[in-house]
Amino acid sequence: MTRQMTGAKMVIEALKDQGVDVVFGYPGGAVLPIYDEMFQQNDIKHILVRHEQGAIHAAEGYARSTGKPGVVLVTSGPGATNTVTGIVDALMDSIPIVVLTGQVPTFMIGSDAFQEGDTVGITRPCTKMNWLVKETDKLAGTIHEAFHVATSGRPGPVLVDIPKDVQFATGIYKEKADTRTSHYAPRTKGDPEMIARMVELIETAERPVFYTGGGVINSGDRATQVLRDWAEATGFPVTSTLMGLGCYPASGKSWLGMLGMHGTYQANWAMHDCDLMLNIGARFDDRITGRINAFSPESTKVHIDIDPSSLNKVIHTHVPIIGDVADVLEEAFALWKSRGGNVNREALVRWWKQIDEWRAVDCLAYTPTGGTPIRPQHALTRLEALTKGMDRYITTEVGQHQMWAAQYLGFDGPNRWMTSGGLGTMGYGVPASIGVQIAHPDALVINVAGEASWLMNMQEMGTAMQYKAPVKQFIMNNERLGMVRQWQELLHGERYSSSWSESLPDFVKLAEAFGCKGIRCDSEDDLDEAIREMLAYDGPVIFDCLVEKHENCFPMIPSGNAHNDMLLGNAETQGVIGAKGAVLV
Structure with missing residues (x-):
């Protein structure tokens, strides 16, 4: 059926069809x-953010927690340029986002008109694909194509730039089913020979490890389930990147914890000493590998990834498999079972004995103060204990608190952990928590934050109040740029250059100014009661948790070091201990 309508109407109809x-x-x-058409319908809810960067991060939180693409609508010029940080964040972390931007009329493009910007040129390097639509008849089909590209293959952000005259003009609406998408068809099935080789390696490996990433979560429930089934059947240890937390349960017997710069002692040593590394949906990020030429030197490396450009980009792998994680794992698991489901059990016993020795180091151990100040590790340990078993989603800002959250909060399921991994974007957590809460209105959504990062997009608390999103902002306030200060202490001779703010707001009064609840806690004696008060309140909360100002986040792999050359906190020496046992003060 041929339908004629304005371009603005097409935008709304295309979104409904999607x-x-x-x-x-x-x-x-x-x-x-477009906003006028939005006003005249009730099927799509519009969330008015306070800044366009906040819109992207909110859409990221929505997308990451639901598995559906997030959608953003902003105006031209500064409206579009304000989204760039969020778009790059989504590209780095493989989050499907569709960004719709307004543009000056086609006849004014290139004239330096009011609020004109080369949005397509600016965002070309940070989107999977972008389009400037100059004909109304092509608008609906372009939007449908944009959704296909954003969600197919390795997910990511796309952008459609829509001039104002195209919105006013009338054209023929193109149905979703009639849109050409065959030109973008990423490979999802793995090479059978490579899959067979992987299965052979699994059958004979003596020191294997599953190294899992965000690609497992992006691939959906099938991928996480097969991974769990295979880990259970083989008895292989499992570790994960920051973005992959939750693809294997933190309560699972094979869990080693997160690996990488602030990963656990046992996870990093297992990666170093393994003879078979099974990389599933991770991209060998530099925060994982440390110094490239010292990374897991004796292992045979298998890499499963849907993005061909990720294979052999950083680390040479012996068995590269292009394909969707779910499809490849299902085929490989079925083949392994059909061949008898064999592994080297005797060698695995020895491997786990070694892993248990590394676990005994207890690299995340700490001693609570029992009073003031609050140890940040203790704050998160108690938050975990008091929210465990709840319908809980966690977002974070970026910094020390982010790493502590990854270390001390447990995730037994996927899509419950939203954080900025690749770009490390301060200001991500507040809007992301709102996006998650909008998607899951009855769930408990907590943003674990540092005071400096939290302030970057604090204006979005107005959004939370307007839409009655009861997000809990758990600010671990050390009055410092914690991770910057830590690096300055350990690597820059304790020269603390601009790593603290001499003027911070009263967060309780700030909460009251927004109309939400403010809570302050400065003692471990009062912490449990204060957290319970936060959880019991049925609206947004800003929780000011005053933590030790100079606490460092360990383990830590110093930049440029091998991934098994870790610094471990040591209360007795008040210094740090390297992986070989040397004290470095």
């Missing part, structure tokens, strides 16, 4: 026709 129920955005002159 199953969109929420759009995060901020209006302006170049998108007013």
Whole structure:
């Protein structure tokens, strides 16, 4: 059926056809026709953010927690440029986002018109694909194509730039089913020969490890389930990147903890000493590998990834497999079982004995103060204990608190952990928590934050209040740029250059100014009661948790070191202990 409508109407109809129920955005002159159409319907809810960067991060939280693409609508010029940080964040972390931007009329493009910017040129390096639509008849089909690209293969952000005259003009609406998408068809099935080789290696490995990443979560429930089944059947240890937390349960018997710069002692040593590394949906990020030429030197490396550009990009692998994690794992698991489900059990016993020795180091151990100040590790240990078993989602800002959250909070399921991994974007957590809460209105959503990172997008608490999103902002306030200060202490001769703020707000009064609840706690004696108060409140909360100002986050792999050359905190020496046992003060 041929349907004629304005370009602005097409945008709304295309979003409905794609199953969109929420759009995060901020209006302006170049998108007013679309906003007018948004006003005249009730199927799609619009969330008015306070800054366009917040819109992208909110959409990321929505997408990461649901598995559906997040949608953003902003105006031209500064509206579009304000989204760039969030778009790069989504690209680095493989989050499917569809960004719709307004543009000046086609006849004014290139004239330096008011709020004109080369949005397509600016965002070309940080999107999977982008489009400038100059013909109304092509608008609906372009939007449908954008959703296909964002969600197919390795997920990521796309952008459609829509001039204002295209929104006003009338054209023919193109149905989703009639849109050409065959030109972008990423390979999902793995090479059978490579899969067979992987299975052979699994059958004979003496020191194997599953190294899992965000690609497992992006691939959906099938991928996480097969991974868990295979880990259970083989008895192989499992570790994960920051983005992969939850793909294997933290309570599982094979769990080693997170690996990498602030990963656990046992996870990093297992990666170093393994003879078979099974990389599933991770990209050998530098925060994992440490010094490249010292990374897991004796292992045979298998790498499963849907993005061909990720294979052999950083680390040479012996068995590269291009394909969707779920499809490859299912095929490989079925083949392994059909061949008898064999592993080298005798060698695995020895391997686990070695791993248990590394575990005995107890690299995350700490001693609570029992009073003031609050140890940040203790704050998160108690938060974990008091929220365990709840319908809980965690977002974070970026810094020490982010790493402590990854270390001390446990995730038994996927899509419960939202953080900025690749780009490390301060200001991510507040809007992301709102996006998660909008997607899951009855769930407990907690943003674990540092005071410096939290302040970067604090204005979004107005969004939380307007839409009655009861997000809990758990600020671990050390009055420092904690990770910067830590690096300055350990690597820059304790020269603390601009790593603290001499003027911080009263977070309780700030909460009251927004109309939400403020709580302050400065003693471990009062911590449990204060957390319970936060959890019991049925609206947004800003929790100011005053923690030790100079606590360092360990383990830590110093930049440029091998991934098994870790610094471990040591209360007795008040220094740090390297992997070989040498004290470095």
